[in-house]
Amino acid sequence: MIKEFIQGLSITAKHLLPGNSTTVEYPKVKLEASERFRGLHRLVPAHNREKCVACYLCPTVCPAKCITVEAGEDENGVKYPTVYQIDMLRCIFCGYCVEACPVEAIEMTGEYELANYKREDFCFTKERLLK
Amino acid sequence: MPEMLSLSNDPILFVTVMLAKILAVFIVVILIVAYATYAERKIIGRMQTRLGPTMTGPLGLLQPIADGLKLFFKEDIIPAQASKFAFVLAPMMILVPAFITIAVVPFGGNVVVGGYTVPLQIADLNVGILYILAMAGLGVYGIVLAGWASNNKYSLLGGVRSAAQMISYELAAGLSIISVFMLSETLSLRGIVEAQAGGITDWYIFSQPLAFCLFVITSLAEVNRTPFDLPEAETELVSGFCTEYSSMKYALFFMAEYANMVVISAVTATLFLGGPAGPFPGAINLLLKIFFFMFVFIWIRATFPRVKYNQLMYMGWKIFLPLALLNIVITGAVVVF
Amino acid sequence: MAKKDIMTINMGPQHPSTHGVLQLILELDGETVVKATPHIGFLHRGVEKLSENRSYHRALPLTDRLDYLAPMSNNLGYVLAVEKLLGITDLIPERAKVVRVMMAELTRIKSHLVWLATHALDIGAMTVFLYCFREREAIMDMYEKLSGARMTSNYFRVGGLSLDLPEGFEKDVRSFIDAMPGHIETYEGLLTGNKIWQKRTIGVAKIDADAAIDIGLTGPALRASGVDWDLRRDNPYSGYEEYEFQVVTRQNGDTFDRYKARLDEMRESCKIIRQALDKLQPGPILADAPAVCLPPKEKVVNSIEGLIHQFKIITEGFKPEPGEIYQGVEAPKGELGYYLVSDGSANPYRMKIRPPSFVNLQALPQMVEGALLADVIAAIGTLDIVLGEIDR
Numbered sequence: 001m002i003k004e005f006i007q008g009l010s011i012t013a014k015h016l017l018p019g020n021s022t023t024v025e026y027p028k029v030k031l032e033a034s035e036r037f038r039g040l041h042r043l044v045p046a047h048n049r050e051k052c053v054a055c056y057l058c059p060t061v062c063p064a065k066c067i068t069v070e071a072g073e074d075e076n077g078v079k080y081p082t083v084y085q086i087d088m089l090r091c092i093f094c095g096y097c098v099e100a101c102p103v104e105a106i107e108m109t110g111e112y113e114l115a116n117y118k119r120e121d122f123c124f125t126k127e128r129l130l131k
Numbered sequence: 132m133p134e135m136l137s138l139s140n141d142p143i144l145f146v147t148v149m150l151a152k153i154l155a156v157f158i159v160v161i162l163i164v165a166y167a168t169y170a171e172r173k174i175i176g177r178m179q180t181r182l183g184p185t186m187t188g189p190l191g192l193l194q195p196i197a198d199g200l201k202l203f204f205k206e207d208i209i210p211a212q213a214s215k216f217a218f219v220l221a222p223m224m225i226l227v228p229a230f231i232t233i234a235v236v237p238f239g240g241n242v243v244v245g246g247y248t249v250p251l252q253i254a255d256l257n258v259g260i261l262y263i264l265a266m267a268g269l270g271v272y273g274i275v276l277a278g279w280a281s282n283n284k285y286s287l288l289g290g291v292r293s294a295a296q297m298i299s300y301e302l303a304a305g306l307s308i309i310s311v312f313m314l315s316e317t318l319s320l321r322g323i324v325e326a327q328a329g330g331i332t333d334w335y336i337f338s339q340p341l342a343f344c345l346f347v348i349t350s351l352a353e354v355n356r357t358p359f360d361l362p363e364a365e366t367e368l369v370s371g372f373c374t375e376y377s378s379m380k381y382a383l384f385f386m387a388e389y390a391n392m393v394v395i396s397a398v399t400a401t402l403f404l405g406g407p408a409g410p411f412p413g414a415i416n417l418l419l420k421i422f423f424f425m426f427v428f429i430w431i432r433a434t435f436p437r438v439k440y441n442q443l444m445y446m447g448w449k450i451f452l453p454l455a456l457l458n459i460v461i462t463g464a465v466v467v468f
Numbered sequence: 469m470a471k472k473d474i475m476t477i478n479m480g481p482q483h484p485s486t487h488g489v490l491q492l493i494l495e496l497d498g499e500t501v502v503k504a505t506p507h508i509g510f511l512h513r514g515v516e517k518l519s520e521n522r523s524y525h526r527a528l529p530l531t532d533r534l535d536y537l538a539p540m541s542n543n544l545g546y547v548l549a550v551e552k553l554l555g556i557t558d559l560i561p562e563r564a565k566v567v568r569v570m571m572a573e574l575t576r577i578k579s580h581l582v583w584l585a586t587h588a589l590d591i592g593a594m595t596v597f598l599y600c601f602r603e604r605e606a607i608m609d610m611y612e613k614l615s616g617a618r619m620t621s622n623y624f625r626v627g628g629l630s631l632d633l634p635e636g637f638e639k640d641v642r643s644f645i646d647a648m649p650g651h652i653e654t655y656e657g658l659l660t661g662n663k664i665w666q667k668r669t670i671g672v673a674k675i676d677a678d679a680a681i682d683i684g685l686t687g688p689a690l691r692a693s694g695v696d697w698d699l700r701r702d703n704p705y706s707g708y709e710e711y712e713f714q715v716v717t718r719q720n721g722d723t724f725d726r727y728k729a730r731l732d733e734m735r736e737s738c739k740i741i742r743q744a745l746d747k748l749q750p751g752p753i754l755a756d757a758p759a760v761c762l763p764p765k766e767k768v769v770n771s772i773e774g775l776i777h778q779f780k781i782i783t784e785g786f787k788p789e790p791g792e793i794y795q796g797v798e799a800p801k802g803e804l805g806y807y808l809v810s811d812g813s814a815n816p817y818r819m820k821i822r823p824p825s826f827v828n829l830q831a832l833p834q835m836v837e838g839a840l841l842a843d844v845i846a847a848i849g850t851l852d853i854v855l856g857e858i859d860r
């Protein structure tokens with residue numbers, strides 16, 4: 001009995017030695033997100049505007065129904081989204097939109113600090129997503 | 132050696148010296164209490180591969196102060212159904228006995244002040260040990276009262292557990308000390324320290340190892356530390372007797388827990404490790420011994436699970452009590468023959 | 469006993485150790501439990517009903533959120549069920565199967581780690597908690613590398629996998645399973661031999677084999693009572709029949725045995741993962757079932773056929789023949805079953821989930837009757853329940 005108690009104490013004592021800490025001091029040091037990390041979305045730009053062709057695949061596949069797309073045509077008759085909006089409060093970060101997009105116009109970044117103060121702040125419009 | 136300073140030969144000097152001693156001891160204990168919380172978080176953090184506080188001040192050293200301020204500015208909530216008077220009284224009833232126990236612990240030999248001898252001890256009671264046991268017994272009333280006054284079932288359970296725990300442990304603790312003063316032939320702590328003054332081999336830890344072990348274990352129960360932290364067992368009773376407390380009242384409970392730890396460490400050091408005796412001057416030895424015991428308490432907390440309340444009763448009555456009695460019989464036999 | 473001697477105490481849904489939002493109405497005589505009544509439903513999100521309004525593909529992320537400590541096991545059960553419904557089980561490529569097994573076993577370790585961490589914390593051993601979470605963190609990092617999310621992985625797909633293993637992933641897994649047995653020794657060093665831990669667990673919340681079968685216990689909770697039943701061996705799926713592993717059983721059915729059983733299971737999982745790594749061959753990760761699987765991305769971007777294919781699957785989904793199937797998998801907590809009914813449309817007509825925690829929770833009142841309040845905590849911990857799965 002005593003032996004086991006001492007064994008336990010020695011395990012915790014061993015961890016007391018320096019070099020065992022696994023803490024990352026968060027606001028000062030940040031973890032690197034992996035390449036595939038599914039964080040905040042980004043619309044991929046191409047030339048002077050977004051690459052998206054407003055094909056409606058991503059709003060269709062989105063399980064949370066949080067993407068709003070409205071299609072329009074520019075002066076050359078090319079389709080583009082006049083409105084593209086993601087409601088981050090509803091988004092479940094499943095990555096289906098990225099998987100579905102046929103022109104690779106949307107991707108997910110390593111951005112994970114998404115806390116905010118107001119409800120409106122979570123509504124990511126086209127302009128914000130293009131950044 | 133000059134005459135002992137007392138109220139009759141120089142009242143003004145006596146009161147001044149007394150106040151100075153009280154203040155010094157109080158400040159030291161408060162500081163230890165504050166930084167014990169810090170040390171506990173750091174040590175347990177390290178043992179658990181964390182860092183503990185690092186952000187407040189250099190190395191997080193201002194953390195206890197920040198915590199204190201935070202608690203101070205929190206809203207003080209008294210539940211509507213609580214019994215107000217008892218609810219307010221309870222935290223004081225826990226903290227006060229914790230602090231006044233330290234009064235009988237000697238922290239050095241004698242010094243000469245203004246032509247009189249002054250002992251480095253706040254009060255040299257000739258029934259010092261009984262006083263300590265009595266004060267420790269008082270502390271539990273605060274917990275029971277807090278549990279009852281909160282009008283919360285979890286608190287009540289915590290309070291009842293505490294009472295039960297106290298009854299079963301006080302006895303074994305008291306009996307384990309008896310063998311110490313059988314050897315020292317005095318109840319005064321100063322006398323006990325003097326009896327151990329003849330060098331390290333005279334320390335009672337060597338002549339009374341069983342009593343030492345019993346006393347350390349029972350004192351863990353006495354100060355509600357893991358593995359005997361049943362009255363506030365967080366995962367069972369939410370927070371036990373202090374579930375309903377907030378703000379400064381909670382802070383008082385918190386301080387009492389650590390003050391109790393300091394006191395018990397000091398008492399153990401006095402009874403078994405020769406008190407202020409040691410290689411360094413005066414009170415430093417005692418402080419080092421206190422720190423050692425505090426570290427062990429923290430270490431145990433990081434390592435062991437919590438016992439169940441019936442197991443604690445079982446240990447108290449069926450293991451520690453007979454062992455303590457046996458120890459008395461053996462000591463008695465040795466002393467007589 | 470007169471009613472006035474009984475104290476009713478409301479434990480949860482906000483309580484530090486009810487593992488989520490479980491509410492227990494405890495009737496106590498002193499500290500002895502006379503009766504315990506679990507109340508559930510605080511985390512109900514309607515997963516089963518929601519999936520009736522989603523195509524099979526879009527219902528998949530919902531399953532991540534059942535047992536959120538073991539998302540890949542939930543995914544696995546679901547995709548296997550849909551594949552069975554579609555009749556494409558035999559088309560799943562070898563590589564996908566092996567990766568599925570590997571990830572399912574890593575998930576088992578991950579889930580057991582959280583169980584051990586919280587169980588030990590409930591009983592007061594708080595250091596084990598952080599040690600376990602350190603190892604779990606390593607698995608989460610692998611999850612992140614592989615699927616992009618740390619918890620809600622959404623990695624498997626009907627027909628295979630969504631992405632291939634990233635560079636260096638196998639090496640990560642190998643070094644993890646090399647280190648894991650040593651970590652398990654550390655936990656055991658802190659707990660197994662410790663007299664207090666033994667006193668708190670041996671003989672506590674006991675349940676015998678017959679009662680366990682009557683209640684429908686599954687998983688380690690059943691096996692610790694001495695019933696030798698493991699779907700991985702007795703009803704293999706995803707190629708489990710090709711792996712060598714021990715089904716861990718214990719005899720006493722108490723908290724200590726369940727603890728030991730789960731620890732040994734982690735060791736067995738390491739062995740399975742090792743075999744899976746050895747088996748891993750390059751190859752396709754998606755079944756050759758164009759009606760079900762999305763085409764590869766390059767094809768979609770570069771060819772008009774691929775584009776049309778992508779549009780067709782995403783907008784229309786796939787439509788299994790009308791029929792119904794049941795597929796059970798051995799999730800970390802027990803048998804996780806999906807019962808799917810198809811009416812020939814692209815959405816499931818009905819999806820019924822048999823979550824292991826839900827059934828296992830039934831054992832709780834029986835386990836704690838006559839025990840002490842402290843044993844209730846141990847019993848909740850030892851059942852390893854997750855409310856996300858119970859309430860769905």
Ligand code: SF4
Pocket residue numbers: 061062063064065066067086090091092093094095096097098
């Ligand atoms: S990540 Fe998923 S939930 Fe979020 S917008 Fe994309 S498809 Fe919708």
Ligand code: SF4
Pocket residue numbers: 051052053054055056057058059069097100101102103104105106
């Ligand atoms: S799927 Fe791609 S192209 Fe289509 S609407 Fe979404 S972002 Fe635009």
